[in-house]
Amino acid sequence: xxxxxxxxxxxxxxxxxxxxxxxxxxxxxxxxxxxxxxxxxxxxxxxxxxxxxxxxxxxxxxxxxxxxxxxxxxxxxxxxxxxxxxxxxxxxxxxxxxxxxxxxxxxxxxxxxxxxxx
Numbered sequence: 468x469x470x471x472x473x474x475x476x477x478x479x480x481x482x483x484x485x486x487x488x489x490x491x492x493x494x495x496x497x498x499x500x501x502x503x504x505x506x507x508x509x510x511x512x513x514x515x516x517x518x519x520x521x522x523x524x525x526x527x528x529x530x531x532x533x534x535x536x537x538x539x540x541x542x543x544x545x546x547x548x549x550x551x552x553x554x555x556x557x558x559x560x561x562x563x564x565x566x567x568x569x570x571x572x573x574x575x576x577x578x579x580x581x582x583x584x585x
Contacts, residue, residue: 495563497574507564511571514561518554518573525551526577 470478500519503512528543558571 492559493569494559494572495566495569497572499574500576500578505564510561511564514554514558514571515574516578518551518558519576519578521546521550521554522573522575523578 469476470480498508498511498515500512500515503515525543525546528539528546532538532540532543555573558573561571563569563571
């Protein structure tokens with residue numbers, strides 16, 4: 468809530484927020500695409516590539532929106548809310564081949580042209 472006396476002008480003054488540690492996914496360290504070369508990592512590489520392609524598409528749309536094509540902002544938001552979200556959820560639903568007790572996480576790599584086929 469707005470609170471002019473608080474640092475940054477906002478504060479939380481409601482009931483305590485509970486934390487359920489059992490609800491936290493154990494995550495793997497993000498793996499760079501270049502490190503996913505073993506055949507046992509093929510699924511991880513495909514999911515990571517798909518995520519990075521979506522990430523680049525979103526960043527490209529944002530750049531276009533803020534460089535004179537404001538109509539691209541809706542495209543960027545759609546890419547983020549649908550494609551990037553789906554790609555991230557697919558990764559988080561997949562066990563890491565190097566440590567199946569952990570889930571895959573995106574590396575957030577900005578892929579150069581040409582984009583790999585996904």
